[in-house]
Amino acid sequence: MTAVLFDFSGTLFRVESTDSWLRGTLTDAGLRLAEAEFTAAARALEAVGALPGGGDPARVPEELAEAWVIRDRSAALHRAAYTGLSRQVTLPDPALHEALYDRHMSPAAWAPYPDAVEVLRTLRKRGIPVAVVSNIGWDLRPVFREHGLDPYVDAYVLSYEHGIQKPDPRLFATACEALGADPRRTLMVGDDRRADGGATALGCGVHFVDHLPVTDRPDGLLPVLELVG
Incomplete structure (x- = not known):
């Protein structure tokens, strides 16, 4: 990936x-x-x-x-x-x-998962481009900026800005295009098997995490580092 x-x-x-x-x-x-x-x-x-x-x-x-x-x-x-x-x-x-x-x-109102910064920072060091693909009705960029994660994100693809929501493969395709990435060599990481699983229609790999409170999921993102690079 x-x-x-x-x-x-x-x-x-x-x-x-x-x-x-x-x-x-x-x-x-x-x-x-x-x-x-x-x-x-x-x-x-x-x-x-x-x-x-x-x-x-x-x-x-x-x-x-x-x-x-x-x-x-x-x-x-x-x-x-x-x-x-x-x-x-x-x-x-x-x-x-x-x-x-x-x-x-x-x-x-938002807190990053404990390992989010480490995973995003490591991907940046490896030269792996990252996009955030979200079903949402508002601009989440200030959340990333406030918590210091924005420097590690290359593109934001938000459903309300495109009038398309996951699992529609067009939203994932838009993200891949923004990164200049081949979907067949792209990994989608999410917590919703239906919505985020829509990326498989393009040939993307998918890795799921559990939607838990931040205190209950300290290292759920770390396996991503073993799947890419």
């Missing part, structure tokens, strides 16, 4: 917990809930899957079903889908639903 494509959420980075997400948003808004109310709201938001990157909803409401399927094709669809899920939960101020969505896009 002479090039590597990485997924973002659950692969290189993991979003904060639902508790941290809600608490931070409340603090920024100058609001405070009693602990029992806070816990109930956090568990309810978790159950409906309102935190992007935090886990899929157990059930998508009928009125959101169409937008949910194609949510990563545009910024507007992504926001509408996730704020729609959030609004199933009653919060002390209706404006918090938009504020919650805004917070999840901030660099502070």
Whole structure:
């Protein structure tokens, strides 16, 4: 393998917990809930899957079903889908639903997996080009810059900027073209077997990692270094 494509959420980075997400948003808004109310709201938001990157909803409401399927094709669809899920939960101020969505896009809401820097730095030293290929509805570049990983990424191919979402092979093809890479000698690394597995249609190799909290997956990316170069 002479090039590597990485997924973002659950692969290189993991979003904060639902508790941290809600608490931070409340603090920024100058609001405070009693602990029992806070816990109930956090568990309810978790159950409906309102935190992007935090886990899929157990059930998508009928009125959101169409937008949910194609949510990563545009910024507007992504926001509408996730704020729609959030609004199933009653919060002390209706404006918090938009504020919650805004917070999840901030660099502070994300943490890189412990071995992400080492793996990306090593690939750069070996001269292996890297692209981030993500189903997403917002610009993740500031997250990479804030956490110091941007210097190791040669291209960002984001679904909402192309109107195409994984597993559509066209998104992976766009990434390979951006790197000048032969798909048959390119490795796709991700946590979603359906979405990221779409790269196999081009002949790419695929390596899967587990979508776990950062504290529970200290070295899940290290095997990538044995597969390339």
